Amino acid sequence: MTYCIGVLLDEGVVLASDSRTNAGIDRVSTFRKMFSFDKPGERFFTLVTAGNLSLTQGVVSLMTEWLNNENPDQDLYAVTSMFGAARVVGNALREIHKVDAGYLQQQEVDFTASFILAGQLKGGQLRLFMIYDAGNFIEAMGDTIYFQIGEVKYGKPILDRIIHHDTSLNDAAKCALISFDSTMRSNVSVGPPLDLMIYRRDSLKPGFTVRLEDDDPYLQAVREGWGGAIHKAFHDIVHDPGWDI
Amino acid sequence: MTYCIGVLLDEGVVLASDSRTNAGIDRVSTFRKMFSFDKPGERFFTLVTAGNLSLTQGVVSLMTEWLNNENPDQDLYAVTSMFGAARVVGNALREIHKVDAGYLQQQEVDFTASFILAGQLKGGQLRLFMIYDAGNFIEAMGDTIYFQIGEVKYGKPILDRIIHHDTSLNDAAKCALISFDSTMRSNVSVGPPLDLMIYRRDSLKPGFTVRLEDDDPYLQAVREGWGGAIHKAFHDIVHDPGWDI
Helix, strand or coil: CCEEEEEECCCEEEEEECCEEECCCCCEEECCCEEECCECCCEEEEEEEEECHHHHHHHHHHHHHHCCCCCCCCCCCCCCCHHHHHHHHHHHHHHHHHHHHHHHHHCCCCCCEEEEEEEEECCCCCEEEEECCCCCEEECECCECEEEEECCCCCHHHHHHHCCCCCCHHHHHHHHHHHHHHHHHHCCCCCCCEEEEEEECCCCCCCEEEEECCCCHHHHHHHHHHHHHHHHHHHHCCCCCCCCC | CCEEEEEECCCEEEEEECCEEECCCCCEEECCCEEECCECCCEEEEEEEEECHHHHHHHHHHHHHHCCCCCCCCCCCCCCCHHHHHHHHHHHHHHHHHHHHHHHHHCCCCCCEEEEEEEEECCCCCEEEEECCCCCEEECECCECEEEEECCCCCHHHHHHHCCCCCCHHHHHHHHHHHHHHHHHHCCCCCCCEEEEEEECCCCCCCEEEEECCCCHHHHHHHHHHHHHHHHHHHHCCCCCCCCC
8 A cells, every 4th residue: 555645735735655565465665656857947846656566666667768758748848837747647657558457457456556746847836636547637726735645544634624725834744744644553554764745836946855764753753742632632622411321 | 335433441332323325426315323222131232334225224124023033043132142142143144145145246236234233241241343244243352442334444543542441431422423523524425413322331221322413512512622622733743853945
């Protein structure tokens, strides 16, 4: 399994991914699921991936091979909009699908892969997309400013309660870590280290990135602080329902 | 969809269920999913149900028809242990399966049904079981003192953080309502009214039951109190990671 989040805010964008992969519970490994394609001053892209590792790695490899081929359907450095960039991810996924899907089907392996893409081109808006198995995609806008892929449910309630468009980048990162903590507590196939990327809107330079190991002091502070705070919050709700138990 | 919880505590047991059912998003109805079979002073049973409504209703109808037939494989009033009572639920489910599964298969409808059963017989322990589709079951014990069925993920983190064997019945009920609130916010196919049952260990009388409509003052107090408390808890975590964003 996997868990990734992308949050689009007034100040910028926050992406986070775990790094655990498993092929059965007895084959657990660590793989990076966050990839950046930047041209400082001109364009910024970061991608996080979920699904079958051979497929997602294939997509990232193909997108890397396509760089500088100057075909705007393939080359992230040649696209003229974020819509075009999301299409490149979809095109790479469809290319891999063409090659591999039949063989996977023969082995009864699902063709599952999904992506969150954040990016900005000079003169354009910062935008956030989620790309599905079929290569189609949707964009964050209006009331929906975050996307999750992978094991999305355990960590959703905290995002719904905290994240708003005017949440600060630091607070969104903290909220993402709490969301990951809730997920990792419930699903052992989501695990550290966590990769975090924070991009300030219009900066057009590579986002700030950090890899948080399980014993990272900030991750620990958030985890312990949250555990204690939740207990306090729970006991602060004082209302006698007047039930005769 | 459905969401039900059962929590086994030193003080007793708490069961909760929602009441929304849907056959497609354009056929949404309200059905009770909590059923009690009591003989005050002698035995107490409460069952909550998830899955295909025709199957779970069939199981409850059959269990009701079997009452007083004095067959300990079928009659909850004739069983001599909670293990036997869990078997009765499994037997009813297998009986329905025998009759209906083939027809459901023809229509490509999954045979899904699961149950949480709490109960106590005079002279015996209070016990909590979860019964699966196939009529087999597991029992809460040791570190695992709660079960969930239906849409289980959104509401799990709060249970993991708050519920311990020595949690009071009132606190467990409050925690269950928070867990339901998180679930109902994320999945519209889980909805009020909520049925809540609280049984005090060794009382051998019907549990305290209450139906909470969406505008119930206690449900509202918990919901609003929790929303505010979560924000406070989030901002109370003060730790500067020292990132140069």
